[in-house]
Amino acid sequence: MGQRVGIVGVGQTHHRSRRKDVNGIELINEAVQRALEETGLTRDDIDAVVIGNMDHFEGINYVDMWSVEGAGAIMKPIMKVTTGGTTGSSVAISAYHHVASGLFDVVLAIGWEKNSESDTTGGIITCSDPIWDRDYYAGAIPSLAVEASAYMKAYGVTEKDAARVSVRDRKNALRNPFAHLRREVTVEEVLSSPMLSYPIKLLDICPRTDGAAAVVFASESVAPKLTRQPAWVNATSVSHSYTYFGDIDYTSISSLEIASKDAYQQAGITDPFRQIDVIELYQPYSFAGLKWIEALGLCEPGEAPQLVWDGVTDLEGELPINPSGGVLSTNCIGATALLRVGEAALQIMGKAGERQVDAKVAVATGFGGCYWSDVMILGKEPR
Amino acid sequence: MERVAIIGVGQTKYERQKTEDSFADLVYEATTKAMADAEITIEEIDNVVTISNDFWDGRTISSMAVMDAAGAANKNASTVEGDGTFGALYGLMRILSGSYRTTLVVAHSKSSMGSLPIITNSMFDPIYYRSVGLDGISSAGLQARRYMDKYLVTEEDCALVSIKNHHNAKANPYAQLATELTVEDVMSSRALAEPIKLWDASPISDGAAAIILACENRAKKSAKKPAWVKGVGYCADAYYLGDRDLAEMDALSTAAKKAYSMAGITEPFKEIDVVELYDAFSYQELMWMEGLGFCDRGKAAKLVQEGVTQRQGSLAVNPSGGVLSAHPVLTAGLARLAETALQLRGEAEERQVEGAKTALAHGMNGSCGQGHCVWVLSQ
Amino acid sequence: MVQQAESYKVLSGRIKLPYQWTVGATGSKFFTELRDHKKIWGTKCPECKKVFVPPRKTCGTCFVDMGEWVELRPTGRLETFTVVHYHEPALHGMEPPFVYGIIKLDGADTGIAHYIGEVKDLESVKSGSRVEAVFREQREGSILDIKYFRLIG
Numbered sequence: 001m002g003q004r005v006g007i008v009g010v011g012q013t014h015h016r017s018r019r020k021d022v023n024g025i026e027l028i029n030e031a032v033q034r035a036l037e038e039t040g041l042t043r044d045d046i047d048a049v050v051i052g053n054m055d056h057f058e059g060i061n062y063v064d065m066w067s068v069e070g071a072g073a074i075m076k077p078i079m080k081v082t083t084g085g086t087t088g089s090s091v092a093i094s095a096y097h098h099v100a101s102g103l104f105d106v107v108l109a110i111g112w113e114k115n116s117e118s119d120t121t122g123g124i125i126t127c128s129d130p131i132w133d134r135d136y137y138a139g140a141i142p143s144l145a146v147e148a149s150a151y152m153k154a155y156g157v158t159e160k161d162a163a164r165v166s167v168r169d170r171k172n173a174l175r176n177p178f179a180h181l182r183r184e185v186t187v188e189e190v191l192s193s194p195m196l197s198y199p200i201k202l203l204d205i206c207p208r209t210d211g212a213a214a215v216v217f218a219s220e221s222v223a224p225k226l227t228r229q230p231a232w233v234n235a236t237s238v239s240h241s242y243t244y245f246g247d248i249d250y251t252s253i254s255s256l257e258i259a260s261k262d263a264y265q266q267a268g269i270t271d272p273f274r275q276i277d278v279i280e281l282y283q284p285y286s287f288a289g290l291k292w293i294e295a296l297g298l299c300e301p302g303e304a305p306q307l308v309w310d311g312v313t314d315l316e317g318e319l320p321i322n323p324s325g326g327v328l329s330t331n332c333i334g335a336t337a338l339l340r341v342g343e344a345a346l347q348i349m350g351k352a353g354e355r356q357v358d359a360k361v362a363v364a365t366g367f368g369g370c371y372w373s374d375v376m377i378l379g380k381e382p383r
Numbered sequence: 384m385e386r387v388a389i390i391g392v393g394q395t396k397y398e399r400q401k402t403e404d405s406f407a408d409l410v411y412e413a414t415t416k417a418m419a420d421a422e423i424t425i426e427e428i429d430n431v432v433t434i435s436n437d438f439w440d441g442r443t444i445s446s447m448a449v450m451d452a453a454g455a456a457n458k459n460a461s462t463v464e465g466d467g468t469f470g471a472l473y474g475l476m477r478i479l480s481g482s483y484r485t486t487l488v489v490a491h492s493k494s495s496m497g498s499l500p501i502i503t504n505s506m507f508d509p510i511y512y513r514s515v516g517l518d519g520i521s522s523a524g525l526q527a528r529r530y531m532d533k534y535l536v537t538e539e540d541c542a543l544v545s546i547k548n549h550h551n552a553k554a555n556p557y558a559q560l561a562t563e564l565t566v567e568d569v570m571s572s573r574a575l576a577e578p579i580k581l582w583d584a585s586p587i588s589d590g591a592a593a594i595i596l597a598c599e600n601r602a603k604k605s606a607k608k609p610a611w612v613k614g615v616g617y618c619a620d621a622y623y624l625g626d627r628d629l630a631e632m633d634a635l636s637t638a639a640k641k642a643y644s645m646a647g648i649t650e651p652f653k654e655i656d657v658v659e660l661y662d663a664f665s666y667q668e669l670m671w672m673e674g675l676g677f678c679d680r681g682k683a684a685k686l687v688q689e690g691v692t693q694r695q696g697s698l699a700v701n702p703s704g705g706v707l708s709a710h711p712v713l714t715a716g717l718a719r720l721a722e723t724a725l726q727l728r729g730e731a732e733e734r735q736v737e738g739a740k741t742a743l744a745h746g747m748n749g750s751c752g753q754g755h756c757v758w759v760l761s762q
Numbered sequence: 763m764v765q766q767a768e769s770y771k772v773l774s775g776r777i778k779l780p781y782q783w784t785v786g787a788t789g790s791k792f793f794t795e796l797r798d799h800k801k802i803w804g805t806k807c808p809e810c811k812k813v814f815v816p817p818r819k820t821c822g823t824c825f826v827d828m829g830e831w832v833e834l835r836p837t838g839r840l841e842t843f844t845v846v847h848y849h850e851p852a853l854h855g856m857e858p859p860f861v862y863g864i865i866k867l868d869g870a871d872t873g874i875a876h877y878i879g880e881v882k883d884l885e886s887v888k889s890g891s892r893v894e895a896v897f898r899e900q901r902e903g904s905i906l907d908i909k910y911f912r913l914i915g
Binding site for chain 1 (some may be wrong): 384385436437438441442443444446447448450455456457459460461462463464465469472473475476477479480481482502503505506508509510615616617618619620621622623633634637638748749750753754
């Protein structure tokens with residue numbers, strides 16, 4: 001039952017704070033045209049489209065219907081998948097199921113966001129329950145700050161430890177021509193950047209970006225014809241928890257623990273640290289680059305700072321994390337999790353340019369909403 | 384296509400305003416009803432697809448409000464933002480892919496809470512259309528006029544649809560607007576956007592619906608007779624209203640053709656026994672019947688006049704009362720699937736269509752039926 | 763201690779988010795021409811030759827960029843219309859009953875949705891009627907620089 005699926009091409013825009021030259025549909029079209037160019041496909045070759053973004057950031061209802069002209073979806077099957085910050089990975093997982101189901105051979109996954117068009121924090125605040133949470137919920141940054149504080153208290157992790165994560169990702173972005181922020185930062189610069197919500201400072205947190213990504217998923221019979229080395233989807237898993245912010249256990253991110261365990265099992269990974277070659281981690285802020293790799297089982301709780309200081313997760317290290325520069329360098333929310341999948345795929349496909357590492361197994365994660373996590377594992381071989 | 388069936392359905396009563404229920408309450412009610420219907424435990428439900436919309440719910444990441452109520456805690460779950468038929472389609476794919484054996488699909492709607500004109504106006508592109516002030520009803524007026532001009536369909540023809548469906552609703556315990564109407568009642572009802580009058584339009588409704596899909600192995604062990612999925616198709620036309628001839632339905636015929644081809648149906652009118660289609664307005668039932676290939680263009684009105692689409696007719700259309708009788712947005716398409724499943728089981732009680740062996744469920748997305756989703760199911 | 767709620771509370775609220783939609787280069791040119799010259803321009807697809815009004819950067823069907831601009835006359839044909847009888851102050855720029863229409867300008871292959879104004883007798887509005895654009899005195903570069911279309915001929 002079901003067919004195996006590989007990613008055969010990735011297209012993305014050059015991400016910016018504000019793309020004044022194109023509207024949303026045109027932005028989407030840019031990424032789509034690039035994906036088609038990459039794979040040598042035309043619009044006619046696409047069997048179906050899945051698209052996602054977060055509605056309130058652009059204020060457009062029924063984005064799937066609105067986007068058809070730019071998405072290449074006129075007179076084609078299209079649906080919208082949206083799950084908050086995990087939207088991009090939910091879209092990727094949906095595209096996987098579209099093809100794996102046998103209903104389609106070539107499916108285009110599109111994630112996009114034009115965060116410049118509205119008040120991002122204002123939009124995010126509406127994710128909170130209007131009766132119980134909305135009056136005090138102040139957006140993504142303060143809630144992540146609560147997690148960071150709990151983590152620091154539990155394990156003695158410091159702001160300096162987190163800053164080292166920012167340094168790594170911002171340095172990696174220099175090798176990614178598509179990244180939004182392409183300027184290195186030092187630990188000192190991170191520590192002295194403006195405090196937003198203790199302990200999160202400006203250089204600890206992701207930017208807001210206008211950008212789009214389009215990833216082509218193909219069935220096992222078609223994929224090898226479209227690219228020399230498809231990035232085969234070996235596992236997908238989603239876990240989410242909590243509707244109310246007061247319910248969260250800030251000392252652990254259980255959804256990522258559960259989703260990664262499930263994905264490892266599907267992909268036959270028993271020793272994540274040894275068996276994974278590269279990770280594109282949905283890391284909206286620096287502290288997550290420590291706490292969440294513990295959740296991924298790469299090391300024991302509290303040990304992540306040492307791993308990071310030792311350079312293990314740097315581009316030249318044993319287990320590179322965020323060779324693309326990650327979310328700290330580019331954050332077009334509806335696309336962000338899809339970019340994790342796309343960038344991980346580029347690594348497997350051998351098409352990651354100057355940010356290429358030696359990769360047979362890649363992990364991409366998504367994060368969002370009320371501590372939801374998605375995990376996708378890609379490999380050189382289909383399972 | 385592998386065999387997958389609907390093994391459980393649940394619906395809440397559709398009402399103008401359900402003040403005592405939150406989104407989560409509605410989803411929990413529909414979910415538990417579907418589980419009881421399927422005689423399945425929450426542990427056995429492998430994965431969940433919720434259907435919600437950030438505008439209608441007044442919250443970003445609207446799925447957050449209902450995931451727990453849908454029993455999705457610690458399960459793989461996702462959310463489709465669109466009509467229920469599309470969400471159910473994703474739920475189907477997740478089984479066909481071999482990843483899951485069962486999928487719960489649940490949709491909810493509390494249209495009573497927001498401003499319909501403003502929410503539907505936000506479907507329109509902010510650059511060229513939105514400030515002109517179009518909304519769901521005025522845009523439908525443009526389409527109705529165009530269809531009726533081009534195919535010589537009259538307001539009285541449309542009134543017959545409204546009369547039939549509101550009458551049918553009397554046999555449906557979930558329906559909101561069940562009543563007997565005359566042509567005069569419809570024709571003299573308050574004009575909204577001509578030629579659409581109050582009784583030509585669907586109501587504002589709150590409610591939820593859920594279905595449980597299962598792979599063949601599991602469906603065979605089902606407590607109830609499975610409603611097998613034989614064919615599916617979906618398609619979207621161009622977006623801008625002025626880019627297409629609103630009287631034409633290329634997207635619907637394309638979607639239908641795909642579904643019929645998978646189901647091995649060559650003569651839809653003969654081979655299909657019962658249809659639940661998305662009649663947000665009375666003219667739409669006539670249009671979609673033509674787009675689904677049940678008759679030639681402009682000829683649906685005749686079928687209605689002749690009583691062919693009555694519950695006892697040879698092609699029963701909307702024996703549930705359709706969307707004209709209850710329009711919980713997003714949920715309405717899933718309700719169409721729930722109703723067809725009940726018909727195929729022979730459990731549709733007073734609204735049962737005799738001898739229903741093959742059924743069609745239809746849902747739509749976007750303004751003026753830009754996107755359509757067609758399902759063919761059978762015993 | 764309250765044993766049971768006697769009635770169900772309802773909390774009211776609004777979502778107010780400010781938006782700044784990027785129009786894009788194609789749309790910007792269109793609006794600039796409307797504002798500065800009271801002219802309506804469309805873009806033409808090099809492959810299917812369709813003229814799109816309002817203009818688009820890319821032909822969605824042929825999936826190619828459209829670099830050719832075509833100036834259109836402000837007159838056209840009413841493809842369809844509807845007479846609106848309800849009033850939604852947040853949306854409607856006219857008091858009911860008023861008319862919306864889809865207008866296919868002479869030379870265009872797609873229609874524009876807009877108001878039909880100066881309607882003295884609602885019965886006189888028919889599909890197929892000839893119409894012309896009426897511009898506002900003060901224009902700011904938006905689709906509402908066209909005040910409405912009116913029946914002619």
